[in-house]
Structures are given as structure tokens and as C-alpha cells.
Amino acid sequence: MKFVRLRGSLALFIAAFIWGTTFVAQSVGMESIGPFTYGAARYVVAVPVVLLLWLLFAPKRRAAKAAGAYRSGFKAGALVGVVLFLATTLQQVGMQYTTVGKTAFITCLYLVFVPLAAVFLGSRIRTLHWCGAFLALFGLYCLSMKDGFSLSYGDAIMVASSLLWTLHIICVGRFAAFVDVVELSAAQLFVCACASLVLAFLFEQPTAADIEASAAAILYAGVMSSGVAFTLQIVGQQYAEPALAAVIMSLESVFGAVSGAIFLGESLRAAELSGCALMLAGMLLTQLAGVRGDKRLS
Numbered sequence: 001m002k003f004v005r006l007r008g009s010l011a012l013f014i015a016a017f018i019w020g021t022t023f024v025a026q027s028v029g030m031e032s033i034g035p036f037t038y039g040a041a042r043y044v045v046a047v048p049v050v051l052l053l054w055l056l057f058a059p060k061r062r063a064a065k066a067a068g069a070y071r072s073g074f075k076a077g078a079l080v081g082v083v084l085f086l087a088t089t090l091q092q093v094g095m096q097y098t099t100v101g102k103t104a105f106i107t108c109l110y111l112v113f114v115p116l117a118a119v120f121l122g123s124r125i126r127t128l129h130w131c132g133a134f135l136a137l138f139g140l141y142c143l144s145m146k147d148g149f150s151l152s153y154g155d156a157i158m159v160a161s162s163l164l165w166t167l168h169i170i171c172v173g174r175f176a177a178f179v180d181v182v183e184l185s186a187a188q189l190f191v192c193a194c195a196s197l198v199l200a201f202l203f204e205q206p207t208a209a210d211i212e213a214s215a216a217a218i219l220y221a222g223v224m225s226s227g228v229a230f231t232l233q234i235v236g237q238q239y240a241e242p243a244l245a246a247v248i249m250s251l252e253s254v255f256g257a258v259s260g261a262i263f264l265g266e267s268l269r270a271a272e273l274s275g276c277a278l279m280l281a282g283m284l285l286t287q288l289a290g291v292r293g294d295k296r297l298s
Contacts, residue, residue, distance in 0.1 A: 008239025012248040015232040020255025022225040023100045024263045026092060029217030035092040036199040037206040038214065043193035045222025050186045053231060057182050064180075073179035077187025080171045085192045087164035089199070090157055097154025099266045104256020105139075105276050106158040111250050111283040112136045113166035132286030139278030142271050185230060250283045 029038045064070035095103055112133050140159070175184060200206050211218070236248075257276060260266040268276065 005239055008236045009248060010236075011232040011239075012236035013251065015229040015236060016249050016251040017255050018224050018229040018232075019249075019252045020104060021259045022221050022229075023095075023104050023256040024259045025217040025220040025225075026103075027095055027100050027260075027264065029214045029221065030092070030096065032210045032213040033206060034200070034204040035089070035096065036196055037204050037211065038218065039089060039092050040193060040196035040200045040206075041211055041214070041218045042221045042226070043189050043196055045218060046189050046226030047186065047193055049223055049227030050182065050189055050230065053227070054182045054186055061180060061182075071179045073175070073181060073183030073185075074187045076175040076179050077184035078191055080168065080175065080184065081188030081191025082195075083164060083168045083171055084188050085195045087161050087168050088192065089196065090161035090164060094154045094157030094161060098152065098158060100260030100264060101257035101266050101268060101276070102155060102272075103158055104253045104260070105279050106155060107162050107165060107256075108250055108253040108283060109136060109140065109159070109162040109279070110165040110169055112286050113163060114169050115286055117166055117170060128285055132282040132284075134282070135285060136279045136282030139275045139280075139282060142275030142278060189226060247284060250280070253280065253283070 026038070029042075033041070061070060091103065091107060116133055140155075172184070233249075253276075257268070261268075
């Protein structure tokens with residue numbers, strides 16, 4: 001049993017690494033193309049990858065149909081896809097005005113926002129949740145505030161994106177237990193691809209040459225982030241405890257900051273490094289509250 005849990009934790013760790021390094025691909029990918037074109041190309045690549053997963057999971061789906069436990073995830077995925085499109089588009093636009101490291105940490109604020117949002121769904125917020133939220137928000141201040149209480153433009157966009165990621169996680173949580181999750185993922189990626197293509201042709205002038213110049217970054221995000229990491233997340237969450245899974249996936253922010261420093265030469269001042277540390281502490285404290293709550297309920 002311990003080996004199975006270790007395997008699940010390792011799968012989530014690798015997924016977090018892929019998601020963290022994908023922030024670099026998102027930044028590098030926009031050197032030749034705009035944010036809408038990059039998003040469109042990324043999702044056009046991702047859709048067939050997830051459709052391949054849909055074929056691989058066909059035996060499991062047939063078994064669920066035979067048992068009367070199958071529910072299609074396409075309709076739910078279309079609705080969730082609208083939220084995902086807004087979240088990823090804001091994130092991609094915001095990356096033009098801030099660093100990969102800041103993007104990674106601010107995006108992962110959803111680890112704090114999700115438990116707090118549960119208040120509006122009738123859940124009780126524990127003291128550790130509030131403490132974690134305070135630490136994370138104070139960390140955001142240290143990381144992003146410039147000239148007094150002025151939040152930089154790019155960082156403000158990232159906060160808005162993180163709120164949308166929170167909504168996306170809540171929506172997925174509502175549907176994932178009842179529908180085919182691979183179909184849900186395929187549908188939401190298809191919506192993102194279509195909507196991004198519309199914006200790309202309306203506001204940008206994508207060319208084949210420009211897309212080819214960003215091909216490596218597009219393929220990494222489309223195949224590794226949406227395909228490989230998605231599969232690892234499914235495998236990992238089958239075996240790892242939910243609270244532990246959330247903590248491991250929060251390492252996405254650390255991997256993002258480190259990869260930004262290594263591949264893009266980004267650097268953070270002492271105050272910004274302190275902000276990263278406080279945000280990570282707040283995220284972990286929020287998840288610790290979930291662990292204690294789970295134990296009290298068991």
C-alpha cells in the first residue's frame with residue numbers, strides 16, 4: 001500500500017514539474033507570436049493528445065457503461081471550458097507584463113482561494129485557513145507591490161487569472177465525480193482551442209512562419225502540460241490522499257520560479273524572495289488545515 005501511495009505521489013511530483021516548467025514555454029512562445037495565437041496553437045495540439053487518452057481509456061468507459069455508471073463529460077466540459085479559456089487567456093496576456101517566477105507563485109494562489117471559496121458553498125473555514133490566506137496575501141504584497149500600495153499591471157492580471165483558476169477547480173470538482181473526466185478534459189480543451197482561434201484571427205495576424213518559430217514551446221505546452229501531466233494527475237490522484245496531492249501540486253510554483261531563473265535569467269530581490277517564501281508557507285498551511293480536517297472527520 002505504501003508503494004502504491006509513493007507511486008501516486010511521484011506521478012503528481014512529475015506533473016507539478018511539467019506544469020512549473022511550462023511557464024517558461026509560455027513566455028518563450030510569445031517571442032514570435034501573440035498570446036491569443038500561442039493559446040490557440042497550444043490547444044490545437046492538446047486536443048488530439050487528450051483524444052488519444054480518450055481512446056486509451058475506452059475499455060474502462062465500456063465497463064462503466066455496462067455497469068450503468070457512465071455519464072458523458074462533453075456537456076460539462078463545454079461549460080468548464082469557458083472558465084478555463086478565460087483563466088488561461090488572462091494568464092497568457094499577463095505574462096507579457098511580469099516574470100515567469102511571479103506568474104507561477106501568483107497563479108498558485110488558487111490553493112488558498114479554493115478553501116476560502118468553500119465558505120460560499122456552505123463549508124466552515126478553519127483558523128489555519130485564515131492564517132494561510134493572510135500569509136499568502138502578505139507574501140503577494142512583498143512579491144508584487146511597487147511604490148506603496150500599487151499593484152503592477154501584470155501581477156494584477158495574474159491575480160484575476162488565479163481567481164478564475166479557483167472557479168475552474170471548483171467547477172471541475174463539481175462535475176468530475178459524476179462524469180467521464182477524460183471527456184470533460186477533451187471538451188474543455190476543444191472550447192479553448194476554438195475561442196482562442198477566434199481571438200487570434202480577430203486581434204492578431206498569425207502566420208505559419210511565426211508559429212513554426214515557436215513550435216518547440218507550443219509542443220511542450222500542448223503535449224507535456226495538457227497530455228502527459230494530465231495523465232499523471234489522473235494516476236496520482238487515484239492513489240495519493242487529496243490533501244497531500246494538493247501540497248505536491250503546489251510545488252508547481254517553486255518549479256516555475258526556478259526554471260525562470262535557470263532558462264530566462266530572471267532574478268528576484270530579497271523582498272520578492274521573502275514574498276515567495278510567505279506565499280508558499282501560506283499555501284502549505286492552508287493544505288495542512290485540510291489534512292487536519294480530514295483526520296477529524298475520519
